[in-house]
Amino acid sequence: xRAMIIDDSRAMRSILRRIVSxxxxxxxxxxxxQDALDQMNAGVVPDICLVDWNMPVMDGYTFITRVRDNPDxxxxxxxxxxxxxxxxxxxxxxxxxxxxxxxxxxxxxAIVDKLALLGLLQPDAVLGGGxxx
Amino acid sequence: MNVLTFFDTDAGAAEAPSVDDxxxxxxxxxxxxxxxxEVLVPRLVPPGTxxxxxxxxxxxxxxxxGWQGVVTIELADSVARPVTAHMLxxxxxxxxxxxxxxxxxxxxxxxxxGNIKSLMPGPSALSLPSVAAGRAVFASDLVEACRVDISWxxxxxxxxxxxxx
Amino acid sequence: xxxxxxxxxxxxxxxRETSMVYDEGKEYLVxxxxxxxxxxxxxxxxxxxxxxxxxADERRKVIDALTINETSWFRDHSxxxxxxDSMLPPLLESRSMTRRLRIWSxxxxxxxxxxxxxxxxxxxxxxxxxxxIVATDISTQMLDRVRAGRYSxxxxxxxxxxxxxxxxxxxVGREWEIAERLRERxxxxxxxLAAPYPALGAFDVIWLRNVLIYFDxxxxxxxxRRMLPMLAGDGFLLLGSxxxxxxxPPDLTASWRRDQIGRVPAYRRAxxxxxxxxxx
Ligand SMILES: C[S@@+](CC[C@H](N)C(=O)[O-])C[C@H]1O[C@@H](n2cnc3c(N)ncnc32)[C@H](O)[C@@H]1O
Numbered sequence: 001x002r003a004m005i006i007d008d009s010r011a012m013r014s015i016l017r018r019i020v021s022x023x024x025x026x027x028x029x030x031x032x033x034q035d036a037l038d039q040m041n042a043g044v045v046p047d048i049c050l051v052d053w054n055m056p057v058m059d060g061y062t063f064i065t066r067v068r069d070n071p072d073x074x075x076x077x078x079x080x081x082x083x084x085x086x087x088x089x090x091x092x093x094x095x096x097x098x099x100x101x102x103x104x105x106x107x108x109x110a111i112v113d114k115l116a117l118l119g120l121l122q123p124d125a126v127l128g129g130g131x132x133x
Numbered sequence: 134m135n136v137l138t139f140f141d142t143d144a145g146a147a148e149a150p151s152v153d154d155x156x157x158x159x160x161x162x163x164x165x166x167x168x169x170x171e172v173l174v175p176r177l178v179p180p181g182t183x184x185x186x187x188x189x190x191x192x193x194x195x196x197x198x199g200w201q202g203v204v205t206i207e208l209a210d211s212v213a214r215p216v217t218a219h220m221l222x223x224x225x226x227x228x229x230x231x232x233x234x235x236x237x238x239x240x241x242x243x244x245x246x247g248n249i250k251s252l253m254p255g256p257s258a259l260s261l262p263s264v265a266a267g268r269a270v271f272a273s274d275l276v277e278a279c280r281v282d283i284s285w286x287x288x289x290x291x292x293x294x295x296x297x298x
Numbered sequence: 299x300x301x302x303x304x305x306x307x308x309x310x311x312x313x314r315e316t317s318m319v320y321d322e323g324k325e326y327l328v329x330x331x332x333x334x335x336x337x338x339x340x341x342x343x344x345x346x347x348x349x350x351x352x353x354a355d356e357r358r359k360v361i362d363a364l365t366i367n368e369t370s371w372f373r374d375h376s377x378x379x380x381x382x383d384s385m386l387p388p389l390l391e392s393r394s395m396t397r398r399l400r401i402w403s404x405x406x407x408x409x410x411x412x413x414x415x416x417x418x419x420x421x422x423x424x425x426x427x428x429x430x431i432v433a434t435d436i437s438t439q440m441l442d443r444v445r446a447g448r449y450s451x452x453x454x455x456x457x458x459x460x461x462x463x464x465x466x467x468x469x470v471g472r473e474w475e476i477a478e479r480l481r482e483r484x485x486x487x488x489x490x491l492a493a494p495y496p497a498l499g500a501f502d503v504i505w506l507r508n509v510l511i512y513f514d515x516x517x518x519x520x521x522x523r524r525m526l527p528m529l530a531g532d533g534f535l536l537l538g539s540x541x542x543x544x545x546x547p548p549d550l551t552a553s554w555r556r557d558q559i560g561r562v563p564a565y566r567r568a569x570x571x572x573x574x575x576x577x578x
Contacts, residue, residue, distance in 0.1 A: 008261070009240040010233070011220035015166075018222060054243065054259055083247025085451065086255055091464050101460035103451055104244045105165035109370075110455035116375060117459055157472060161452060248451070252471060 001120055004039070004046035006030045006063065007081070008055040012104075016050055016081065019108045023121060033058030037066055045076065048120060050111075051098070053082035053089070061093060068097035077118055081106070148200065149278035149294055150252050156281045158248040159206075159292050162241060163285070167219060176284040184268055186210065186289050191269035192238045194246035198257030202278070203295040204246040205269045206238070209288040213238055216285075235264040245292060274298050304347040308332065311350060311357065312364050316436050317492035318512040320364070331363040362439040366512065369407040371458035372414045373507070377536050380562040381503065382418050385534050389502050390424070392532055399429040402501040402528065404491060405509035406433035409444035409484070410453070415505070416480040417462055432498055434489035444486050447476040492517050500530045508538035515545070522550050526567060535565040 003025040005016045017027050028044055030036035032055040040046075049067070051060040058066075060080060067073050079100040080093050090101050100114045115121045163173050188210030195203045208216075217229040217237035229237075239262035250259050271277075275295040283290050308328050309320040320328065329343065335356070336346035350357050372378045389399060399419065403412040412433040419429045433444050454463055454474045467474040489496065491509065504525060510518050522543060529535055535554070537543075543554045543565060555568040 009236055009243070011217065011237040011240050014221045054247070054261060056261060083244045083259070085248060085251040087464055087467075087469050088256060090460055094460055094464065098460070101463070103455055104247065105162045105452075106455050107165050107452065110452075113370065113455075113457040117372070117457065154472060161450075165452070248472075251469070 001048070002026045002028065002046040004028045004030060004036060004044070004049045006033065006036045006049055006055070006060065007052040008032055009052075012052070016111070019111045020050070020115075023112065023115065032056050033060060033063030033066070036063060040067075040073065040076075045073065047075075048077040048079060048115075048118070050079050050081045053080060053084040053093075061096060064093065064096045064098050077120065079114060079118070081111075148253065149202070149296055150249050152279055152281060154252055155245075155249065155279055155292055155294060156283070158245055158252075159281060159283065159290075161248070162244045166216065171286060173283040173285050173290065176282045176289060178282040184289065184291050188266075189268050190234060190238050190264065190266060192242035192262050192264040193269055194242045194262045195260045196246065196250045196253070196257050197260070199255040200250070200253035200257050201297050202249070202253070203271070203275060204242060204249050205271075205291075205293045205295065206242045206245060207269055207289075207291045207293075208238065209290070210234075211288045212285050212290055216241070231266065235266075238262075239264045249294065269293075271295055301344055304344050307347055307350075308360065308364075312361065315357070315361055316365065316490065316512075317514070317517045318365070319514055328364065332360065335359055335363060358438060362437045365437045365440075367407045367437065367440055369410045369508070370456040371410045371454075371462075373411065373457065374539050375457075376561045377505075377507070378414060378418060380559040380564065381415070381534075381536075382422050384559045385503060385564065386422055388532070390427075393502070397427045399423070399427070399503075400499065400501045401429065401431045402498070402504045403431060403433045404504055404506045406435045406444055406486075407437075407440050408449075408453075409433060409440075409447065410449075410457075411505055411507065412444065412484050413447070413466075413476055413480060415503075416483055417466055419483075420466075420480060429483060430485060431483055432485045432487060432501070434487045434491075436488070436490050438488060441486050441488055444484065445481075447481045448473040449476075450474075491521050495524055495528065498528065500533070501528055502530050502533045504529055504533065504535045506535060506537055508541070510537065510541045519546050519550055522546060522554065526553055529567055531567055533567070536562070537565065 003020045005013045005027060007013050008031055013029050021027050028039065028046065030039055034057045036049065051063060053060040060082060064078050067076060067078060078098045079102065080098050081102045081104060083104040085103045093101060100118055102110055102114055160173055184207045186209030189207055190210060190213040191205060191207045193203060193205045213234050214229050217234045220237045221229065221233055223229050242262045246259050250257050274297055276298055277293055278296045279294040281292045305325050305328055312318050312320050332343060332346065336343050339346060350360060393399060401415055406412050412431050416431055423429060435441055448470065450473055466477045466480060506525065525535060543550055553568050554565045557564045557566055
C-alpha cells in the first residue's frame, strides 16, 4: 500500500509518516494540494491520501474535489487529517468525496483505527502494533 | 486545575472562548504529541507579567468570519526545541534548526487555533500560521480576551486569545 | 513507593469488590491512580488506604480509578460486521412476531460498545422493530458517562466512521453528544458481573468483551455459567478477541457451542440449540 501525506507542516508530515510506515505503507509527501496533484499527474498515484485542510497554494478541500473530478483516480482513498473540526466542515468534506476524517490533534491509534475501518490494513498489522509511541 | 488567567474588562461583550476550553485544547495537543509522561502544568503568573522566558518563539493564527479573533502561542526556546525535536523525530544530540522550530510551532498554533475556531460561532476561516523568533506583537485595535499560562518541564508556555476592540 | 501492606490491602479490596486481579508488579499503577485521590483528601497514600476501611465513598472512587476502561467504537470491527451480516438476519426471522430485540453490553465502560450497536440497529432494523440495549458496568463513573452520551474529540477520533459521527452526533462545546433517539434505547444499570445477577430478562445478543481477562479462572467460569440463562436459546454471546471458553471446565465447554462466523467466534447455548433442532 502507498500513502501520500499532504500537509504544509514538515513536522506533521513526519509524525504521519512514522505512523503509516510503521504499518508497512510506502509513503510519499506533498506540501499542498497542487504539489500532490502534480505528483499524481506525474504518475505517483497512492492508495490513500492523508490530507490537511488549511494549506497554501491549494487547500485540502479543493484537492479532494479535484481528485474526485478525475475518473482515473476513482480508486484513491481520501482521508482528511485536519484541525478543522466543525460538524459543517466534516459534512462538506465527506460530500466532496473524502472517505474518512481524523481531527487534529490525534493519537497514532486514531490513524490505525481509521485505516482498519477503510480496509487498508492487514489484520495482523493492527495486532502486531508497529506504531511508534 | 486552577490557572491564573485574566480577563481584560475592556473586552466588554466581545465573545471569547473560556479559559477552560483554551487550556483543555492546549493540553490535548500536548498529550497527543508527547504522551502522558510530561504533561503541561499550571503556572501562576501575576497580572500584567510579560512573557518572561529568555529565548521566545511565538506563533499566531487568526480566525475570521462568524467570529473574529487571534490565537497566539508563545513558548520558551527551551520548550520549543525539544517539542520540535519530538515532532520531527530528530535524534538526541542533533539540534533542531530555527526553520524546524518555526515549522513545528506553526503546527501547534494551527491545531490549537482550529479547535478554538470550532468552539466559536461560525462559519469562520483559520489563517495559515505565522511564526516569529521573539515575543508576539499585537495591533492596538486588539484586546486580550483570554490567557492561559502553563509550563512544561518547568519552562513557560502561554496561549492567548485576542479579539477586536 | 507504596508500602507493601498498603498495596496488598488495595489489591484485596479491588478483588473483593470486582474480582479483578491486581498482581504484584502493578504497584506503580495503583500508586499513579490513587495518589490524586489521596491528595484530594490531603492525605498521603498510606493514610488514604487506611481510611478506605471505613469510607464507602472513597472505596467507590478507588474502584472507579482502578478499573481499566479502555474501549473504542466498533472495537475490533469484525464482531460488529458479524453482528449485522450473520446474527441479525436469523434473529429478524425468528423474532418476526414480537419485532423486538434485546442486547446486553455487559461491561460497557464509557458506552462506545452499546452505542456502536445502537447505530447499527438504527441502520439495519426494518421499520416497526424495537430494540433495547442494557448497558451494565461496575464503575458508577462509567455509567454516568453512558447516560450523558458525550465524548471528547480524542474519543470520537477512535474507530468511529466519520459518516456516523456527523449522522448521530452533535457538537456541544468541546464534546460530541450522541443523538437522543439512540440514548433513549439504552438502559443503564450498575452491576457486578462476579456477583449474583439481578433479573434482567433474556437477551438475544450478549456482548461480554474485554472484561473476562481481568478475572481468575474460577470467576471466569462462574460468569460464563451464569451467562447461560441470560441468553435466549438461539442467541449469541460475543467475547473479546483474546477471550475464549476453550480453557474452561468440561461442563462449560459442553454448554457453550462455538460457532465460527467469519473471523469471529460466537458462542451459542449448546443444549438449547439441540433441543430446538430435535423439536423437543
Ligand atoms: C476494558 S473495558 C471493556 C469495555 C468494552 N466491553 C469493550 O470491549 O471495549 C472493561 C470494563 O469492565 C468493567 N468491569 C471490571 N470488573 C467488573 C465487574 N466485576 N463487573 C462488571 N464490570 C466490570 C470495568 O469497569 C470496565 O469498564
